[in-house]
Amino acid sequence: MSADVSVTETSGHLGPERAVLIRGGAPYGEDRADLLLAGGAILAVGADASGHPDAGDAEVIDADGLVVLPGLVDLHTHLREPGGEDAETVATGSAAAALGGYTAVFAMPNTEPTADTAGVVEQVYRLGREVGLVDVQPIGAVTVGRRGTQLAELAAMATSAAAVRVFSDDGDCVADPLLMRRALEYVKAFDGVIAQHAQEPRLTLHAQMHEGAVSGRLGLAGWPAVAEEAIVARDCLLADHVGSRLHVCHLSTAGSAELVAAAKARGTAVTAEVTPHHLLLADENAASYDPVFKVNPPLRTDTDVTALRSALAAGTIDAVATDHAPHARQDKECEWAAARPGMLGLQTALSVVVEAMVTTGLLDWRGVARVMSENPARIGGLAGHGRPIAAGEPANLVLVDADARWTVRAAELVSLSRNTPFEGRELPARVVTTFLRGRPTVRDGAPAGHHVLAGVTA
Amino acid sequence: MTTTTVSTMATDFQTQAARLPRHLLSAADLDRNAAIEVLDTAERLDQAIAGREVRKLPTLRGRTVVNLFFEDSTRTRISFEVAAKRLSADVINFSAKGSSVSKGESLKDTALTLQAMGADAVVCRHSASGAPHRLAGWVSGSVVNAGDGTHEHPTQALLDAFTLRRHLIGPDRSAGAGLDGRHVVIVGDVLHSRVARSNVLLLSTLGASVTLVAPPTLLPVGVEAWPCQVSYDLDSALAGADAVMMLRVQRERMDGAFFPTVREYTRGYGLDLRRRALIAPDGIVMHPGPMNRGVEIAPAVADGDGSVITEQVANGVTVRMAVLYLLLSGGAGVAGDGRVGQVEQGGAA
Numbered sequence: 001m002s003a004d005v006s007v008t009e010t011s012g013h014l015g016p017e018r019a020v021l022i023r024g025g026a027p028y029g030e031d032r033a034d035l036l037l038a039g040g041a042i043l044a045v046g047a048d049a050s051g052h053p054d055a056g057d058a059e060v061i062d063a064d065g066l067v068v069l070p071g072l073v074d075l076h077t078h079l080r081e082p083g084g085e086d087a088e089t090v091a092t093g094s095a096a097a098a099l100g101g102y103t104a105v106f107a108m109p110n111t112e113p114t115a116d117t118a119g120v121v122e123q124v125y126r127l128g129r130e131v132g133l134v135d136v137q138p139i140g141a142v143t144v145g146r147r148g149t150q151l152a153e154l155a156a157m158a159t160s161a162a163a164v165r166v167f168s169d170d171g172d173c174v175a176d177p178l179l180m181r182r183a184l185e186y187v188k189a190f191d192g193v194i195a196q197h198a199q200e201p202r203l204t205l206h207a208q209m210h211e212g213a214v215s216g217r218l219g220l221a222g223w224p225a226v227a228e229e230a231i232v233a234r235d236c237l238l239a240d241h242v243g244s245r246l247h248v249c250h251l252s253t254a255g256s257a258e259l260v261a262a263a264k265a266r267g268t269a270v271t272a273e274v275t276p277h278h279l280l281l282a283d284e285n286a287a288s289y290d291p292v293f294k295v296n297p298p299l300r301t302d303t304d305v306t307a308l309r310s311a312l313a314a315g316t317i318d319a320v321a322t323d324h325a326p327h328a329r330q331d332k333e334c335e336w337a338a339a340r341p342g343m344l345g346l347q348t349a350l351s352v353v354v355e356a357m358v359t360t361g362l363l364d365w366r367g368v369a370r371v372m373s374e375n376p377a378r379i380g381g382l383a384g385h386g387r388p389i390a391a392g393e394p395a396n397l398v399l400v401d402a403d404a405r406w407t408v409r410a411a412e413l414v415s416l417s418r419n420t421p422f423e424g425r426e427l428p429a430r431v432v433t434t435f436l437r438g439r440p441t442v443r444d445g446a447p448a449g450h451h452v453l454a455g456v457t458a
Numbered sequence: 459m460t461t462t463t464v465s466t467m468a469t470d471f472q473t474q475a476a477r478l479p480r481h482l483l484s485a486a487d488l489d490r491n492a493a494i495e496v497l498d499t500a501e502r503l504d505q506a507i508a509g510r511e512v513r514k515l516p517t518l519r520g521r522t523v524v525n526l527f528f529e530d531s532t533r534t535r536i537s538f539e540v541a542a543k544r545l546s547a548d549v550i551n552f553s554a555k556g557s558s559v560s561k562g563e564s565l566k567d568t569a570l571t572l573q574a575m576g577a578d579a580v581v582c583r584h585s586a587s588g589a590p591h592r593l594a595g596w597v598s599g600s601v602v603n604a605g606d607g608t609h610e611h612p613t614q615a616l617l618d619a620f621t622l623r624r625h626l627i628g629p630d631r632s633a634g635a636g637l638d639g640r641h642v643v644i645v646g647d648v649l650h651s652r653v654a655r656s657n658v659l660l661l662s663t664l665g666a667s668v669t670l671v672a673p674p675t676l677l678p679v680g681v682e683a684w685p686c687q688v689s690y691d692l693d694s695a696l697a698g699a700d701a702v703m704m705l706r707v708q709r710e711r712m713d714g715a716f717f718p719t720v721r722e723y724t725r726g727y728g729l730d731l732r733r734r735a736l737i738a739p740d741g742i743v744m745h746p747g748p749m750n751r752g753v754e755i756a757p758a759v760a761d762g763d764g765s766v767i768t769e770q771v772a773n774g775v776t777v778r779m780a781v782l783y784l785l786l787s788g789g790a791g792v793a794g795d796g797r798v799g800q801v802e803q804g805g806a807a
Binding site: 208211212213214215216217218219220221222224288289290330333334335336337338 | 564565566584585586587588589591592606607608609610652655678679680681683684
């Protein structure tokens with residue numbers, strides 16, 4: 001808890017409210033345009049910015065050659081607090097998010113206690129505000145204790161201070177079709193969405209990795225693609241039937257992408273996300289038996305990776321979401337079967353997306369802004385994020401050095417945990433500066449304010 | 459070679475043993491030459507010890523072998539223990555029953571403890587696939603996989619290959635020989651069998667053709683990529699086979715909807731006298747044990763002509779002596795080419 005205290009104390013050290021003039025940056029990697037930020041908003045763009053009367057006193061930030069994007073929004077983050085503070089806290093997770101270019105994250109409810117009441121979601125929401133590095137938007141559990149038997153008080157969470165709109169039993173599937181139907185129907189009253197962890201539980205008993213040639217060879221129990229696809233298909237049909245919004249978490253197979261494309265084509269209100277690791281890594285990594293590659297849903301085949309990239313480029317998959325899942329060291333330094341599934345993601349997501357999508361020509365920077373900021377904010381109903389870079393809009397922005405290359409070192413990540421699957425890997429693009437409502441939370445690739453992370457990284 | 463003394467054997471092996479990796483984690487770690495080297499070494503050790511009053515060689519005196527068994531397996535543990543003792547190694551039996559999680563201490567802490575005690579070799583049996591791979595990244599000694607989950611059991615495959623070679627080639631002519639052109643049928647729960655995985659890899663490396671026979675529910679997805687044939691029909695697969703290896707059917711599979719009833723399983727995939735008669739006239743019957751008599755194998759077959767099941771147990775000691783010998787005294791155990799070890803250590807850094 002000392003981490004919280006130090007961050008809480010220093011959230012006021014981020015700097016006085018002062019206008020900022022960003023010089024020479026290129027919004028969406030296109031034409032350069034200066035940006036004047038004041039009062040938490042973008043005051044002026046281009047010639048209007050440098051010529052603005054307030055520009056004279058403004059702090060000038062040299063963004064020459066940097067790409068300017070709207071602050072990233074993560075629909076799928078595990079902050080682990082309350083209950084899992086040995087793996088991550090709201091403070092450390094927020095810091096990782098800011099360093100990764102995020103200005104908002106949706107916090108998954110599989111905490112201890114479960115975020116299945118107004119009280120717990122408000123606690124997480126409040127912790128996020130106190131830390132102040134990103135907007136922490138809680139996701140509420142669909143069922144009590146995520147046990148999949150009884151609906152949680154969804155409306156209470158929706159009307160709480162946290163104003164929850166996204167509900168998920170992530171980590172577990174809402175497998176009971178009747179319960180899923182009711183959940184989809186019920187959240188229509190407050191324009192909510194059910195974010196489904198699509199995993200047929202009976203088809204994945206004891207599952208350890210993607211079922212295929214590699215699992216057969218390694219003697220690890222298989223997690224077949226059909227266990228995801230069966231639920232995706234069922235839920236699309238249910239969403240159609242009751243006219244509700246469905247969001248598919250961490251879609252991982254070529255077959256799921258086809259199902260979502262078909263559902264969208266017939267008008268189903270379905271959206272889907274893909275994780276950075278599913279865009280870059282495949283099941284062959286499990287051959288090391290190093291559980292840093294154990295994740296749920298599991299890493300799939302190269303064919304799936306290719307299909308997921310195409311689906312993201314085509315808009316079938318709407319968003320990239322990290323599924324940032326910190327785990328304490330003892331939960332990864334063990335046998336594969338004993339290890340907990342999940343990977344760090346917040347500080348590497350943008351670079352991985354650039355590697356998988358931009359350098360391959362599948363997405364331009366407009367596309368990156370769409371899948372990492374605009375679409376996730378829209379899906380999650382989060383006002384003030386994922387907005388255009390234009391005068392009058394909230395000043396949630398990230399400056400990216402697109403030409404930089406860096407090598408991932410778990411020990412240098414700010415998360416409390418070390419479970420990155422990209423250890424030692426060189427990746428393109430680096431976050432230089434992140435602004436949350438006009439205030440820098442990250443400067444020159446480091447946390448803004450000297451004391452922000454004191455006690456957090458110790 | 460039959461009269462070679464132990465001291466000259468050691469010199470021979472030191473030049474040849476560089477082919478062995480630092481650890482024996484998978485049968486795939488052995489190429490054809492390395493596999494034959496292990497089998498030839500086993501033959502020579504067997505002959506060397508047979509002529510002795512005290513059935514012991516001084517080769518591994520002063521070296522420590524730890525038997526680290528996280529899963530009950532009296533047979534395999536004793537086999538390794540006898541093998542190490544016949545080579546005069548100090549043997550420590552570290553029985554950590556149940557998983558590391560339920561025991562409280564993590565596999566890594568156990569590994570660091572063994573490391574601190576200076577184990578030269580760790581023989582690891584674990585219910586989790588890949589546990590010996592993990593261990594190999596945390597200890598500096600050699601790790602021998604004595605069966606990991608549903609993955610592999612490479613010394614079982616070596617003893618099976620040794621037994622096959624003795625019977626199908628003959629002990630006098632087997633030195634340097636593989637199993638080229640021989641046909642081995644492996645029957646039963648391939649999906650969960652570490653014995654089957656290791657045998658498919660090793661026997662195919664040695665040139666044998668392998669056919670797996672099982673109901674489709676007990677074959678892993680992706681088996682078509684393995685270096686073997688697959689069949690659902692035992693009768694046709696057995697025709698003219700040089701050997702048939704029956705796998706144990708685990709009690710829990712019977713309740714897991716993998717097949718309707720034990721009776722139906724036995725009818726389709728059990729080895730009775732009628733089926734026994736389908737293999738080649740001098741063909742042999744094998745089983746890694748322990749057997750479910752009357753389920754996968756009829757007692758009359760298990761105890762009948764051509765059954766080499768108890769001989770497999772005896773050969774297990776011999777082959778494990780060869781493995782420990784080559785890993786620990788061949789120089790490979792200290793430095794070696796580290797093929798597997800380096801990968802693991804890099805991953806654990």
